[in-house]
Amino acid sequence: MINIEKVYTVDLEVGMYISSLDRPWLETPFFLxxxxxxxxEDIRKLREFCQYVYVDYQKSAKGEKLAPRRTVSRPRRAPQELFGGRRLKAYEDKADWSEEFPRARAAVQDISEGIETVFENVSRGGALDVLRVRKAVEPMIDSISRNPDACIWLARIKQQDQYTYQHSLGASIWAVALGRQLGLPRSDLRSLAIGGVLFDVGKLRVDPELLRADRPLSDEEFQRVREHVQLGLEMIRETGLMNSDVLDMVAYHHERHNGSGYPEGLRGDDIPIFARIAAIVDCYDAITSHRSYARATSPAEAIKKLYEWRDVDFQAELVEEFIQAVGIYPAGSLVELSSGEVAVVVSEYRSRRLRPQVMVLLGEDKQPLASPRLIDLVTESQAGxxxxxxxxxxxxPEAYGIDMAGIQL
Structure with a gap:
């Protein structure tokens, strides 16, 4: 029987087995x-980087459990209060999923090719082409503004090789989707898109062996990984880019709401608002992607984790808006139906998140269907x-051997 409990780092003791952290392993020097x-000393380091962890009591030398602490709730602030001075707007879907999908696919292809070209040039020692990035994100912003589901689907099924490139693509899409949910104007969606592409660009100047390491990093090695923030800022400033929101996303996307982040240990409202958005989409895309040292988490499980991390790592209002933006079962999520069939979520109804349109891929016996079928859970009856x-x-992800990238629509 699995016996894993959430334990705050102030309550840790020698002998406990740490199975997971309150943040991605890459943000810490610990064994993955x-x-x-x-x-x-292990406890001191855990307290330095984490507020809480998950303890596996079966693997621990100690068997007692500790009562979890409760977080204190607080009144929520409306988006307009968070973005004082900006005129927010309510977006409406201007196209259905089937209409938007081919345009989204072309848009994502554009941005993917743009990122690859720009990043490969930087990797060879060339200059960062910010104008190419700006041009590449425009069609994606258009698509998400009309209907975000198609781009969200494509973000979920992106290829898993070249993690830095694909992570930048995913983060950009999630950032614009959140910006749309918040009602931000087009100029801000553009800043989010560019910042999402570029906030990790400094990693192109970090030893890739450190980024892929599946061993404990020394303090010196971990500091070298952290330097990607300053490296990215230097690269962007050399281009002459003066957009403060983009620069904030690069500079502060590893800051955390409770002050446990880096490079400056900022907390709460001291963290620029666009950097707070960057932190959420960076984390979400990372934990839902396959990496060399960790398997992908399902979107639904990732949403649960973000919800737990409200006002710990990320501002609660922005986490809750992000969940509204992508849904409990975002497009591209693999789900099991009450019939025993397996399906992938295609698109959502904004008002009925738990009853989206899905494509059934496997039958009750978990064998592939000869012809996958698209159904609407609002109207479809079980067994007719x-x-x-x-x-x-x-x-x-990839349950029952399903290859998301191979699904034909």
């Missing part, structure tokens, strides 16, 4: 597959006459 606390079909749970 988990480790047992062997000394007070029973109660409406429903989603009973999310599945891990």
């Amino acid at each position: 597959q988990g480790f047992q606390i062997e000394s007070s 006459s029973g109660p409406n079909l429903a989603i009973v749970g999310s599945l891990e």
Whole structure:
């Protein structure tokens, strides 16, 4: 029986086995597959980087559980209060999913090719072409403004090689989707798109062996990874870019709401608002992507984690708006239906998030269907006459051997 509990780092003791952290492993110098606390120095480091962790009591030398602490709730602030001085607007879908999908596919192809060209040039020692990035993101902004679901689908099924390139693509899409949800004007969506592409560009100047390491990083090595922030800022400033929102996303996307981030340990409203957005989309895309040292988390599980991290790592208002933007089951999520069939979420109804349109891929026996079928969970009946079909749970990416990138629409 699995026995894993959330424990705040102030309550840690030698002998406990740390199975996961309150943030991606890459943001810390710890061993990626988990480790047992062997000394007070381990506890000190955990307290330096994390507010809480998950302890596997089966693997721990100690068996007692500790009562979890409760976070204190607070009144929420409206988006207009967060973005004082900006005129927000309510976006409406201007196209249905089937109409938008081919345009979104072309838009994502444009931005993907643009990122690859720009990043490969930087990797060879060339200058960062910010104008190419700006041009590449425009069609994607158009598509998300009309209907975000198609781009969200494509962000989910992006190829998993060249993680830095694909992470930049995904982060840019998630950032614009959140900006749309918040009602930000077009100029701000553009800043979010460019910042999403560029906030990790400094990693192109970091030893790739450190970024892919599946061992504990020394303090010196971890500091070298952290230097990607300053490296990215230097690269962007050399281009003459003066957009303060983009620069904030690069400079502060590793800051955390509770002050535990880097490089300056800023907290709360001291973190620029666009950097707060960058932190959320950076984390979400990272934990839902396959990396050399970690398997992808399902979108639904990632949403649960973000919800737990409200007002710990990320501002609660922005987390809750992000969840509204992408939904509990975002487009591209693999789910199991009450019929026992397996489907992928295609698009959502903004007002009925739990009953999206899905494409059924596997039958009740979990074998591929000869012809996948598209159904609407708002109207589809189970077995033709029973109660409406429903989603009973999310599945891990690539469950039952499903290749998301190979799905033909």
